[in-house]
Amino acid sequence: xxxxxxxxxxxxxxxxxxxxxxxxxxxxxxxxxxxxxxxxxxxxxxxxxxxxxxxxxxxxxxxxxxxxxxxxxxxxxxxxxxxxxxxxxxxxxxxxx
Numbered sequence: 001x002x003x004x005x006x007x008x009x010x011x012x013x014x015x016x017x018x019x020x021x022x023x024x025x026x027x028x029x030x031x032x033x034x035x036x037x038x039x040x041x042x043x044x045x046x047x048x049x050x051x052x053x054x055x056x057x058x059x060x061x062x063x064x065x066x067x068x069x070x071x072x073x074x075x076x077x078x079x080x081x082x083x084x085x086x087x088x089x090x091x092x093x094x095x096x097x
């Protein structure tokens with residue numbers, strides 16, 4: 001999509017309707033303005049609701065990695081033993097545990 005706009009005497013820029021519609025930007029949408037050597041980038045500032053949803057998705061992804069307080073805790077010695085056994089099995093060696 002390619003659109004053109006003009007900077008007003010007050011320094012204002014109208015974002016073309018087709019662009020606003022494409023991104024779902026409505027009146028009142030807050031935008032962050034980032035400047036780099038290539039130009040200017042506009043991005044919507046996440047609302048509290050959107051940010052909360054993003055955090056919830058991240059927590060859901062991590063939840064499978066965390067153990068329940070009811071899970072048995074494995075000692076360092078037990079963990080080392082399991083690692084040795086699995087390495088031995090992978091290499092076709094019988095474990096002497």
